[in-house]
Amino acid sequence: MDYSFKFAAIWRYRDEIYEGVFLTLQLSVATMVLGLIIGLAFAVMRNAQAAWLRGIARGYVEAIRNTPLLVQLFIVFYGLPSIGIRLAANEAALIALSVNLGAYCAEIIRAGIESVRVSQVEAGRSLGMTASQTFVHVVLFQAMKAIYPAMASQFILLMLATSIVSSIGATELFHQAAFIESRTYRSFEAYALITIVYLGLTLVFRALFSAIYWTVFIRRPAR
Amino acid sequence: MREFALSDFGFLLLATRWTVLLALAATVGGGIIGLAIAVLRIVPVAPLNWFAIGYINLIQGTPLLGQLFVLFFGLPLIGLSVDAWTAAVVALSLYSSAFFGEIWRGSLQSVPHRQWEAGAALGLTYRQRFTDVVLPQAIRISIAPTVGFLVQIVKNTSLTALIGFVELTRASQIMTAATFAPLTVYLAAAAIYFVLCLGLSWASHVLEGKIHVAR
Numbered sequence: 001m002d003y004s005f006k007f008a009a010i011w012r013y014r015d016e017i018y019e020g021v022f023l024t025l026q027l028s029v030a031t032m033v034l035g036l037i038i039g040l041a042f043a044v045m046r047n048a049q050a051a052w053l054r055g056i057a058r059g060y061v062e063a064i065r066n067t068p069l070l071v072q073l074f075i076v077f078y079g080l081p082s083i084g085i086r087l088a089a090n091e092a093a094l095i096a097l098s099v100n101l102g103a104y105c106a107e108i109i110r111a112g113i114e115s116v117r118v119s120q121v122e123a124g125r126s127l128g129m130t131a132s133q134t135f136v137h138v139v140l141f142q143a144m145k146a147i148y149p150a151m152a153s154q155f156i157l158l159m160l161a162t163s164i165v166s167s168i169g170a171t172e173l174f175h176q177a178a179f180i181e182s183r184t185y186r187s188f189e190a191y192a193l194i195t196i197v198y199l200g201l202t203l204v205f206r207a208l209f210s211a212i213y214w215t216v217f218i219r220r221p222a223r
Numbered sequence: 224m225r226e227f228a229l230s231d232f233g234f235l236l237l238a239t240r241w242t243v244l245l246a247l248a249a250t251v252g253g254g255i256i257g258l259a260i261a262v263l264r265i266v267p268v269a270p271l272n273w274f275a276i277g278y279i280n281l282i283q284g285t286p287l288l289g290q291l292f293v294l295f296f297g298l299p300l301i302g303l304s305v306d307a308w309t310a311a312v313v314a315l316s317l318y319s320s321a322f323f324g325e326i327w328r329g330s331l332q333s334v335p336h337r338q339w340e341a342g343a344a345l346g347l348t349y350r351q352r353f354t355d356v357v358l359p360q361a362i363r364i365s366i367a368p369t370v371g372f373l374v375q376i377v378k379n380t381s382l383t384a385l386i387g388f389v390e391l392t393r394a395s396q397i398m399t400a401a402t403f404a405p406l407t408v409y410l411a412a413a414a415i416y417f418v419l420c421l422g423l424s425w426a427s428h429v430l431e432g433k434i435h436v437a438r
Contacts, residue, residue: 068379068381074409078409079410082406156284160286164288188297192297199285203284
């Protein structure tokens with residue numbers, strides 16, 4: 001092996017890496033918020049009275065979960081201009097990621113609500129609570145506890161998936177690797193370093209999520 | 224520049240065979256490595272457990288795109304001549320193996336512990352208890368999630384387009400350049416992926432139902 005690794009050449013671009021981390025976090029958090037809202041709306045639709053609403057929700061979830069994110073991204077960024085919707089790379093990235101995440105959130109939320117036993121609702125109602133009081137005070141907390149681990153993994157997967165939007169030129173962390181590569185011609189070092197940065201982010205978030213789970217759902221005094 | 228014609232759809236279908244082949248190769252490669260990881264994860268030897276945990280964290284904590292690029296640019300550095308196909312198969316196999324490892328570990332551990340005890344009470348050795356009592360049950364439990372994960376593999380093959388491997392997504396990019404009809408082309412590609420994946424999702428769903436009914 002006669003290749004000499006030059007990570008020092010990369011280190012000069014650490015400001016770009018910080019910026020990339022910041023933008024990745026920004027994009028991930030914005031996507032998480034939008035994805036949750038979309039997911040919640042479709043989870044409610046999945047349980048709607050009207051069959052056509054349930055059909056739409058089901059179609060959305062199946063269509064998104066059975067096609068690659070990369071193709072969804074290309075449809076939004078390269079395809080939509082054909083029908084007159086022109087988006088900047090970062091906007092297209094946010095929309096494609098949120099629409100993608102929404103489908104997974106919808107399924108997680110639906111499963112979470114279904115996992116709360118009917119007897120819990122009946123118990124709430126028999127204590128004289130209204131339907132909405134029962135939902136807020138009895139169902140919501142239990143459902144949140146049930147879906148929290150799945151949501152946390154979904155957030156980590158989403159953060160890693162944001163690397164894909166670099167392919168349309170959205171400026172997040174992985175995009176910075178391409179930038180550093182173009183300046184240093186050190187492809188391996190650039191991509192290896194950025195990949196390790198993702199690992200660091202993942203480990204930090206896993207620790208953070210378990211700390212939150214512990215304080216909110218385990219150590220919480222019984223109400 | 225020309226219109227997107229039926230023959231162009233044929234071009235996409237032709238490229239789909241590489242998507243399918245890549246998914247098959249990754250399933251086989253990932254399956255073999257994943258089995259080893261699942262075993263390393265549960266054998267009663269702590270350093271082996273740590274190795275498996277580290278491996279799973281490394282793979283599941285980094286983006287597949289990063290792994291793909293690191294291998295594509297990294298394998299030549301250690302003297303392995305690497306084309307996009309090789310990098311794609313290796314990266315997807317490693318990526319899948321971490322998930323298969325966890326799926327199968329979960330399946331093995333979801334067999335109730337009293338099954339081990341029952342085997343011991345009958346005087347079976349550790350190996351007999353594992354292969355004759357626990358493994359058959361674990362395999363039944365693992366079939367549905369394993370087939371379910373195949374959907375992820377098929378979808379993830381699309382990322383290999385970004386290192387220039389000509390499968391369905393890359394073929395769509397090429398087709399877009401020829402026809403200037405990106406919406407039609409990418410929707411057609413999405414439809415092909417959808418058919419491939421929906422079949423697998425459906426199979427996973429059916430298997431799940433069957434296994435539950437039989438229990």
